[in-house]
Amino acid sequence: MFLSMQGLVGAGVDEFVERAEWAQSTAHTASPSVEHDASHVPGYIPRVIDGVHSDIDILRQARTWRMHLIQSGPPGTGKTTAAQAAHGDELIIAACYDGMTTQDLVGQYLPEPGEAGVFRWVDGPLIEAMQRGRPLLLDDFGWMPPGVQATLLPALDHQRTVTVLDRPKEQTVKAAEGFSVIINVNPGVGFGITGPIRDRAAFELHVPVDLKAAEKLDVPRAFIGVAEELHNLAEAESVNGIHRWVPSMRSLLNARNLAVVFDEHFAASALVGECPAGEQRTKLQDLLVTHLELDTDVPEPLQSRSL
Ligand SMILES: Nc1ncnc2c1ncn2[C@@H]1O[C@H](COP(=O)(O)OP(=O)(O)O)[C@@H](O)[C@H]1O
Ligand SMILES: [Mg+2]
Known part of the structure; x- marks a missing residue:
């Protein structure tokens, strides 16, 4: 060692x-290679990253070697689940939002329940993760305002410290061994990642929708077929800067559930409702008609009407 x-x-x-x-x-x-059953999330299907390492392995190794990393990809591709699968209960998760403040990261005085006028300091997820040597997942990081992102800078470089002037205990907290940060982003959404934060990440993992995993998770074959065609189309069009809607892993799993509870046509209608109206929706409807062999019964967004 x-x-x-x-x-x-x-x-x-x-x-x-x-x-x-x-x-x-x-x-x-x-052990450098991680067995499937080593996942903390039952049923999680690990992905191969560079042809050798599984995503779970990479996330764990990064933590061991004090590396912070970025996972980027559209919503519902399994970024949050991958972090949970790698770190289980040890993972501390902070969900970012556009009104986020530094206090949401480092902590603040909060009213003590049942005691009027009494405030008690509560550490935020960053301080907790640093002190306890835990991996910290900053989910939807693109929504963290750039000013708040700056709070993270000394924690993410070799200093591994953060100073919180309001804190009643030690003002400067040094990260214990085991602290590392996973930054999850949906590219093009929110404020994005500032240069200095990006600079402190050891690497970026792109996480696209994994249709093979979707198939293993029992998404009906017809929906996989539709998703495949849309993904290929989106890939070809992205060269020309066109952004096409594609079903996320979450929508595909949702379609699977709806097909079981109701039927495949209902699931198809729900999917159509998610897709932006216009040419993109027409294309999706065409594909659904073909793959589900629907003939004239084109799925339309779900809508209640009088009987
Ligand atoms: N490789 C995978 N194995 C099993 N389930 C997965 C996998 N990837 C995604 N999922 C499932 O897809 C859904 C969305 O995943 P999530 O991690 O919330 O996506 P993201 O964080 O990228 O938005 C969850 O229900 C998750 O269990
Ligand atoms: Mg997520």
Whole structure:
């Protein structure tokens, strides 16, 4: 373990010992390849990243080696689930939103229930993850305002510290071994990732919709066929800067459930309702008619009408 850490070791002997002890105490670092059943999410289908490593393996190794990473991709492709599958209960999740403040990350004084006028300091997810040496998932990171993103900078570089002036305990918190950050983004949504944050991430993983995984998760064959055609079309068109709607993993799983509870036509109608009206919707309807062999019964968005 000591040997394998060579070259990545930081400043002093103390730090080296601290890291080595932590690495030794975590069983998963011993094996480079991760078995399917090692996932913390039952039924999660691991993906291969560079032809060698599984996504779960990469997420765990990144944590071991103090690397922060970005997972980017459209909604519902399994970014959140991948982080949960890799880290299980250890993962601390913070959902980002456009009105997010620094307090949402570092903590704040909150009223003590049942005691009028009494406020108590509560650490935020960043401080909690740093102190306890936990992986932190910043979900929908694109929505974190750039000013708040700046709070993360010293935590994400070699300093691994953050200073919170309001905090009644230590104002400067140093990250314990095991702290690392996973940034999930949907490209083109919200404020995006600022340059200095991007610079501090060791790498970016692109996570597209995995239709093979969808098939293994029992999404009806017809819907997979429709999704395949739309994805191919979207890929061809993206070269020309056209952005085409494609069904996400979540919509496909939803279609699977609706097909079981109601029927495939109902599921198809729900999918049509998700797709932007116009040429894109007409295309989707055409594909659904073909793949579901519907003839004239074109699925329309679900709508209640008087009997
Ligand atoms: N590889 C996979 N194996 C099993 N389920 C998956 C996989 N990828 C995605 N899913 C399922 O797809 C849905 C959306 O995943 P989620 O992680 O919430 O997406 P994202 O965070 O990218 O928006 C969830 O129900 C999840 O269980
Ligand atoms: Mg998510």
